[in-house]
Structures are given as structure tokens and as C-alpha cells.
């Protein structure tokens with residue numbers, strides 16, 4: 001059996017570490033043109049107390065394909081991708097849960113849960129739940145299924161407090177939410193809102209891939225400025241801010 005270190009190292013050359021800095025959204029690490037928050041983050045309520053993306057996931061590139069395929073495919077290919085993604089999550093949380101907890105104002109997270117799929121039927125067998133609840137040692141003992149998708153229709157990529165509901169009342173526990181991908185953040189923020197309604201304390205989210213399009217504005221230049229290979233000792237929350245290449249004037 002390959003180790004967590006060996007499996008996670010397979011993606012070191014395609015992972016792109018988000019870093020805070022000028023022209024980077026202070027909530028979601030999207031690139032901005034000089035704004036403190038990106039468009040999506042100024043248009044949905046900032047319910048999460050902290051957010052840490054492990055890597056950027058660039059549309060149509062390798063990590064993006066892995067994040068789509070591990071839940072779309074079956075059999076050995078899906079299992080292998082799931083094992084790699086589990087190793088990435090394991091190694092990152094083992095190194096950086098403290099940073100995320102500190103950013104959320106707590107010592108550690110009492111509970112860990114996943115952001116449910118928007119599709120109720122798919123959510124029943126979401127492979128991310130197996131990763132978080134069974135494979136990843138730093139999360140499996142604290143995992144509980146805390147959220148369900150409600151019957152309420154919510155447009156894709158829209159924030160709604162009613163999109164999810166908690167499976168039980170909470171009493172101030174700090175919750176770590178895990179998702180595979182962050183696009184606009186609407187799902188993670190909606191999930192956090194449902195947990196707050198149920199009585200949760202601080203809530204933070206970790207995602208494996210913060211989705212970006214390379215063609216959008218200056219994203220290609222910005223992505224090329226990120227140091228590689230991926231450095232496990234730093235995360236988006238504990239690393240020094242980095243001045244990535246600015247816009248060409």
C-alpha cells in the first residue's frame with residue numbers, strides 16, 4: 001500500500017498553492033483586479049469564519065479532471081483518484097488544521113462534515129463522504145453527517161439558507177466543512193448558514209480545489225507566478241502573503 005506521502009506527492013506538480021496578497025480575494029483567494037473581495041464574495045453573505053483552499057483547480061487541467069472524475073467514474077480509476085484525493089486532504093489537514101482553527105477563533109474543530117451534493121440522489125453515495133468518514137485519519141473520528149439537501153429549489157451557484165438543513169441541533173460546536181471544489185462558494189456558505197441556524201459555533205471550510213479559469217482576465221499570468229512544486233509546510237492561511245505578477249498596464 002502506498003503511503004499518504006507517496007500518494008499525495010503524485011499531484012505536487014499540478015497543485016497550485018493559493019496565497020493571500022494584493023489582488024487576491026480575502027475570502028476565497030480568487031484573483032481580483034485590485035479589490036479586497038471578488039464579485040461572488042461581495043454578493044453572498046460571508047457566513048464561514050475561515051476558509052482554506054488547498055490548491056487552485058484550473059478548468060480542464062489535471063486536478064480539475066481528478067475532482068470531477070472521482071465522483072463520476074466507477075471502479076479502479078475512481079478508487080485510485082479517491083485514494084490520491086484522500087491523501088492530499090489527510091496531509092493538508094494534519095499540517096494545517098491548527099491554522100484553520102486559529103483563523104476561525106477556536107482551538108480545534110469538534111465535528112467534521114461534508115458539504116452535501118446539490119443533487120439529493122447523488123448525495124446518498126457521495127464518495128467524498130467515504131473519504132472524510134473512513135479514509136482520512138485526521139477527520140474520520142469526528143465525522144458526522146450533519147447536513148441534508150432540502151426539497152427547496154435553489155438556482156445553481158446561489159446562496160440560500162434553506163438549501164440544506166442540519167440533521168440535529170448543535171450546541172455551539174465548532175464544525176469543519178469539507179468539499180472537493182469551491183466555485184463561487186455558494187454551496188459552502190449555504191451549508192455553513194444551515195449549521196449556524198442549527199446552533200453551531202465557529203465554522204470553517206477546507207476545499208481541495210478552488211476553481212479558476214486560466215483564460216479569465218489575468219489569471220494565466222497570476223497562476224504562472226505561483227511557486228512549484230507544491231509546498232506542504234505552508235497553507236493559504238499561514239504562509240507569508242505573496243506579491244504575484246500584477247496586471248500589465
Ligand SMILES: [Zn+2]
Pocket residue numbers: 025026027028029030037038039040041042
Ligand atoms: Zn472571493
Ligand SMILES: [Zn+2]
Pocket residue numbers: 095096099100233234235236237238239
Ligand atoms: Zn497553515
